[in-house]
Amino acid sequence: MRHSQGTNGHPSDPDSNATTDQVSHDNPLFVYIRIPGDLDPQERWEKFADPLQQALETDDLGTVTGGGTQFSEPDEDGNDFVEFCGIDVDLYDAAKGLALLRRELIVLQAPPGTALLYKLGGHDWEEPVYRMDS
Numbered sequence: 001m002r003h004s005q006g007t008n009g010h011p012s013d014p015d016s017n018a019t020t021d022q023v024s025h026d027n028p029l030f031v032y033i034r035i036p037g038d039l040d041p042q043e044r045w046e047k048f049a050d051p052l053q054q055a056l057e058t059d060d061l062g063t064v065t066g067g068g069t070q071f072s073e074p075d076e077d078g079n080d081f082v083e084f085c086g087i088d089v090d091l092y093d094a095a096k097g098l099a100l101l102r103r104e105l106i107v108l109q110a111p112p113g114t115a116l117l118y119k120l121g122g123h124d125w126e127e128p129v130y131r132m133d134s
Helices: 041-058 094-107
Strands: 029-036 062-071 082-091 115-120 121-129
Touching: 029 041, 029 094, 041 062, 041 082, 041 094, 082 094, 094 115
Parallel strands: none
Antiparallel strands: 029 082, 029 115, 062 082, 115 121
């Protein structure tokens, strides 16, 4: 894992000093799944969010809570483009939930550059889905 440059900024983030063992149903870990490219919302839900929700529900490890699209700043002609899209997830078990997300995203063939962003143990983390040890 490596530190990210910024936070994911979700309003339900647990305290940044929360540790892995403090994550629970009452104190979920917010994870933003950043997916490079331009997927329309329906495609993003069908391809990734729905299957992730089913996998999370199976072991009661979390829930998909939303998603969105990040647009660039307009260029000199006023045009913008999609930088990435994402899926919001609340995990109830940090270690098992993060492992499940990574494993399922690989199975679902998430594009290279997909990453898990979260705040834990006083740090902001960015974990690429595809790593050397995959």
